[in-house]
Amino acid sequence: MKKLFIQTYGCQMNLADSEEMAAHLFTRGYMPTEQLEEADLVLVNTCTVRDHAEHRALSFLGRLRQWKREKSGRRIIFAGCAAQRLGQQLKKTFPYLDIVSGAREIDQFAQLLDKSGFLSDAPGGQPVQKGITGYVTIMRGCDFACSYCIVPTVRGPVKCLPSAEILQQAAKKASQGYPEIMLLGQTVNAWHEDGKTFADLLNEVSALPGVARVRFVSPHPAFITPQFLDGIKSNTKIARHIHLPAQSGSSKVLQEMKRGYTREILLDKIHALKQIGFSISTDLIVGFPTETQEDFEQTLSLVEQAGFSAAYCFKYSPRQGTPAAEMKLLDEKILEQRLDILLNKVRGLAEAAYQQQMGRTVEVLLETPNKGRTGEDFWIQTQKSYTVGSVVQTEVTASDGTLLFTRD
Ligand code: SF4
Incomplete structure (x- = not known):
């Protein structure tokens, strides 16, 4: 073969x-x-x-x-x-x-x-199953036009897959032994279908036999609306973690990036997500061509105000074919200094977020007999052993900053 x-x-x-x-x-x-x-x-x-x-x-x-x-x-x-x-x-x-x-x-x-003519004469093989997460693409492309991003040019406009096809794919993954379903799309929460919202889709996927938890990536803040939050808030199978790219804390830079929201709007959305138990990680870009020292400080203060559970920080780098690539770059030394400062700022976030889980009763989806993740996306180790793929409720009694521990 x-x-x-x-x-x-x-x-x-x-x-x-x-x-x-x-x-x-x-x-x-x-x-x-x-x-x-x-x-x-x-x-x-x-x-x-x-x-x-x-x-x-x-x-x-x-x-x-x-x-x-x-x-x-x-x-x-x-x-x-x-x-x-x-x-x-x-x-x-x-x-x-x-x-x-x-x-x-x-x-x-x-x-x-x-x-x-890519045909072999022998019968085909099967992929080796890895992990507990089954990935299902629900949409492709992006209708935004962030000034630094090549994705809309490369992937084209949004194309949503039909819900019937998505549900069939998700059901297949669940029956193959993937209790966690991850819905994927460039702006995943832009998914829609006549009369059906992204929240409806999440609820339908979570109700499929064998599905213990549903996650999604990558969302855009524009679609985090009160209607969306209302639509999912009572469904605990929808994981309470979101990776929500902020990119900058300065409204001026966000406007120049064409992100479609201001710092204030973003903070309101973050607050609303936290109200229904979400932990929030993010992406941040430093050194966008028009970023002043004051703008950069706004990003630092966003980190303080938002209470992210993690932040992935990147130095701006121009992408040929994007509007921002025409702009004059900041000095590389400034980029490096700002990245250093930001990395120092975000270094303790995960540890603090792990500490905040102490004393909580959490739902763990087991990825090994005694290790799994909570819905908020924290790794946790249990004393007892359980079946891989099962969900257990347990109390967090300790944290070492990268892993939670339980009494049982
Ligand atoms: S950064 Fe995201 S939302 Fe913006 S254009 Fe690129 S893919 Fe679309």
């Missing part, structure tokens, strides 16, 4: 897309391998959000030249966002590439394989 090696760069959506593409290859006679050397086919699924991610994928592709020469019949598929951005011109630089399949063409991936 021919063997498939998958190299995925980027976000969870890319992991889900790799799974989807791999499923087509498995039905065409391939089986998975984790060893590049024994593979007959390599699927490289790429990311282009940052220059760095694209470079890593291209440099891996460069190394595959030698891999392909070593054994005849080997093939390479280059897919995802960088494939979409760079297109067929990739074949000029990398003539040994067999298929280029952009992120927007995932629906036509099967036809692309059939046209290229």
Whole structure:
């Protein structure tokens, strides 16, 4: 049987897309391998959000030249966002590439394989099941136009998948033994269908047999509305953690980033989420071209006011093809200094958030016999052992800043 090696760069959506593409290859006679050397086919699924991610994928592709020469019949598929951005011109630089399949063409991936004769003569394999989370893509693309972001250009406008298809996928994952379902989309909470909201969808997925918990990523603050919160607040199967990208604490910079909200609006939404028990992590960018020292200090004060459970901090880096890439960059030294200061500021957030869980009764979804995650996304270790995938209620009695502990 021919063997498939998958190299995925980027976000969870890319992991889900790799799974989807791999499923087509498995039905065409391939089986998975984790060893590049024994593979007959390599699927490289790429990311282009940052220059760095694209470079890593291209440099891996460069190394595959030698891999392909070593054994005849080997093939390479280059897919995802960088494939979409760079297109067929990739074949000029990398003539040994067999298929280029952009992120927007995932629906036509099967036809692309059939046209290229990617068939093996043996029956296909099955992926090895890992973890307790089943990923289900519910929408693709983005209708926003953040001035620093290449995603709308690469992924195109929002396209929501039908709820019937999503529910079928989620039910399949649950029946395969994934008690946690993660709904995915570039702006996941923009999902809608005639007469149905994202909150309705979350409730329907959580009611499927075998589903113990539902998460979603990546949400946009614009769709955190009172109606959404009302729609989910009584459903405890919807995890009480959200990764909500703030990007900046300055309303002026947020406007220049074209994020569509002000600091005040964002803080109101954060407050409303906390009222129904959400822990909130975030992304922050330092050194956007127009960011002054005062703007930067606004970001520091946002961190203080918002009470995030974690913050992932990035230095601004221009992405060719975006409006912000035309702006004059700040001095690299300023970027580095600001990043250092911000990293120091956010360093204690997780520890403090873990401490705040002390004494609470929490619901744990077990990922090993005695370790799991709470709905608020804190890791926890139990004294007793339980079945993997089951949910237990327990009291938090201790914390070491990265892990919670229970009495039983
Ligand atoms: S919301 Fe903004 S940052 Fe997020 S994918 Fe869309 S354009 Fe990019």
